[in-house]
Amino acid sequence: MKNLEERGHLLTEQINPNSQNLDQLSSLELVDLFNREDAQTLVAIASARTELAQAINTTASALSQGGRLFYIGAGTSGRLGVLDAAECPPTFCTPPDLVQGIIAGGAGALIRSSEDLEDKDEDGANAIAQRHITNLDVVVGISAGGTTPFVHGAIQSARGRGATTILIACVPAEQVSIEADLDIRLIVGPEVLAGSTRLKAGTVTKMALNIISTGVMVQLGKVYGNRMVDVAVTNKKLRDRALRMLQDLTDLNREDASYLLEQSGRSVKLALLMHWTGLEREQSASLLAEHHGNLRAAVSSYQKQE
Structure with a gap:
């Protein structure tokens, strides 16, 4: 594996040959291009179906035994984790601490760029320690390019505490490897806007988190048929x-x-x-x-x- 600071070889950083004339397209052509490229998210989810199912089963088992689910990431990846966690209490009437999102830089990073805060693996390790994560918990590290030190530090710390660890990344394992109990790769190819992983990588990550959290809640009995019968009636x-x-x-x-x-x-x-x-x-x-x-x-x- 190459040095984590050298990212040019990563699939998420490469130039998309289909969008090299992006600045010359009409608005309609641009929309059509995005539509074609976004179709790759469905293929990526289908290719990871087995791993996603394992994530559901593993997490549901842990939560049924008193564990918690943590998403951890930086930038877009962190925001997506926080978003999915925040939706669980109103949708499934779960206690706020059952599913938690951790983002590098804390709450302030949700509304303003704080990508410089992702570069310290010790910050990720500290975030795990502050939440007293144990062997009952599940920690999902989210990193589109797979290189985020904050996520690496968090996963290593969580493993040291006996927690179940899951990685979600959008690059092949041969480009970046991380020791985790379950490795989910969502391969969507280079972005329409080179390196902007808020696009396809962000979309496919949101899809994966939707599937995991909903699947877990189904297994925990939070759903009857396809109805959210545990909905919190708050408005x-x-x-x-x-x-x-x-x-x-x-x-x-x-x-x-x-x-x-x-x-x-x-x-x-x-x-x-x-x-x-x-x-x-x-x-x-x-x-x-x-x-x-x-x-x-x-x-x-x-x-x-x-």
Whole structure:
């Protein structure tokens, strides 16, 4: 492997032959070019399907045993990790510390460039130490070019603490290798704008994180069918979504669905269990807890007892 400071050989830094006349294209031609190039993200995800499935299984197992999921990266990669982590509480009603995003430079780096803060591997190691990461946790290092010292330091530190480590990068392993328990390579080729990994690399990384976090939450029982039954009802939009779910999955009109939602403490999952079993809120909560929050398993268990 070449020195991490020498990045010209990386696939993410190379010149895309399809866009060498980018500054001469009309707006429509530019849009068409992007569309053609972005199609490679789908191919990359398909090529990594086995590794993505392993990431889901490994992470779900860890979280079910009391572990946490951490995304760690710098620049665009870090922002994508923070974004995915931030979406988990409202979507799946998870506690804020269950899925966490760590970005080089901290919160300020989310809104202003701080790429100079990615160059110290000890900062990545310190971030792991500050969160008291243990062998129960999963740490996903995200680095489009695979060379980010901040991510290297974090993964090495996490491995030393016994955590499960996963790498997501957009360059072949022969260009940059990192010791991790699971190595996910999303190969999308050179960017339309040379070296701008916020483009295809960023898009395919977002797709991968969508798949991993959603798959994990499905396995943890946060989903019924394709409904986000653990949604946190915190505003008008989410309350409307909750009511529509209750109406769609039951024979209730909106008024009765609203009453049931309030009786359940604004928990769609609990409301459905109460409706389908006839149990009171406390009994339903107890039954759900017995099945680790899995609504389908709780309903099935109740039906077998009848």
